[in-house]
Amino acid sequence: MHEHILIGSDTSVSLAAILKSLQTMNQYSFITATRVSDILQLSKSIQPTLIILSFRDNQNVINSLLSYHKEFAIPIVCLHTNNQYRELKVRENMVVFRQLFEYGMQSNNLITNILGILKLMKNAQGVSISKTFVPKGKFAQDQSKDLTRYTLELDQKKAVLDKIKERIKQLYGVVDATTKTKLMSIVNTIKMTHNDRKHWDDFKHYFENINPNFIKTLSAKYPCLTAKDLKYCCYLKMNMSNEDIRLIFGINQESVRTHKYRLKKKMVLEKHQDLRNYLQTFAN
Incomplete structure (x- = not known):
């Protein structure tokens, strides 16, 4: 049926x-x-x-x-x-x-x-589901919350913070020294939030529930991969579009293509090999 x-x-x-x-x-x-x-x-x-x-x-x-x-x-x-x-x-x-x-x-x-x-x-x-799939903590409370939506919610949060940063830049030149110091403090807080490791830890926890051993096996085979490389590979594994990846990283399409090219070099893939397809079958 x-x-x-x-x-x-x-x-x-x-x-x-x-x-x-x-x-x-x-x-x-x-x-x-x-x-x-x-x-x-x-x-x-x-x-x-x-x-x-x-x-x-x-x-x-x-x-x-x-x-x-x-x-x-x-x-x-x-x-x-x-x-x-x-x-x-x-x-x-x-x-x-x-x-x-x-x-x-x-x-x-x-x-x-x-x-x-x-x-x-x-x-x-x-x-x-593999026997290694053992949901724990808050991720077990509602398995209908998908991973792609989780990452895109982070993207939306970053977009709002970026707009706040732009507004602060506009105000910076027309305020007194004391206010400038306060504005810079806000900008630094936003930068820290953008780099908050907890988001990556949460992401990994959920991702590995659905794709057990993917990150571990990928890291073992290619120890040269950075945390950003691994994130990129995870998004490709999730079949996320280049547009969504661009939005999450806050970069342009050319940068997305450049990152993909550098990843292929690190993994020593042939020119004709498609990185997305390779990762789809990797560690399954």
């Missing part, structure tokens, strides 16, 4: 592009909708494994789903364009992934990420 994936978009072109990208996923049945009202009804009647949204206002669709379902718990993938990117407001226990629509339509990016998300969700629900 096929599982259902519900795909919703308010433009027929986007809907057709998504279906074309996922056409080789024969183990799933795709149900499409172009109206929010249909999304609401279908999400309740067919109980899809996953919902993919590509509306001009994904936030409105999410809000409608929450109003329609008292206990909404279906994972959602939101595809957005560059000018649509903004923080999504979701309920605490919701599982929401975001991806740039243009990136998803390139090569096999969308299907690769969707398959990775489905695998991640099955692992989180306890299906075919």
Whole structure:
């Protein structure tokens, strides 16, 4: 019996592009909708494994789903364009992934990420999990909180802090010496928060529950990898898009490509070898 994936978009072109990208996923049945009202009804009647949204206002669709379902718990993938990117407001226990629509339509990016998300969700629900998967602490309290959302929440926090830093820079030149000292103290606190190791420790704890021994095995095989390298590898293992990685690190796309190139050199990979694909099969 096929599982259902519900795909919703308010433009027929986007809907057709998504279906074309996922056409080789024969183990799933795709149900499409172009109206929010249909999304609401279908999400309740067919109980899809996953919902993919590509509306001009994904936030409105999410809000409608929450109003329609008292206990909404279906994972959602939101595809957005560059000018649509903004923080999504979701309920605490919701599982929401975001991806740039243009990136998803390139090569096999969308299907690769969707398959990775489905695998991640099955692992989180306890299906075919390794015996080494032993959830502890706060991560065991709600396994429906996915790792990608956790990292992107950190990204949103950093974005807010960056805006505060920019505002402080604007004020710095027009205030007295005492106020300047106070402003610099705030900036230094923000910098410390950006480098807070606790975020990485929390991330590793959750990540290793889902991908046991990945970091340990990778570090053992390539001891030259830095903490930043390992983070980058983890994000690739999670099938995160280059756009999401760029946002998390606060860098441009060229820097993302440069980092990937340097990682391939450290791992002594051939030119034709794809780093993302290599890490997907690494330590499985």
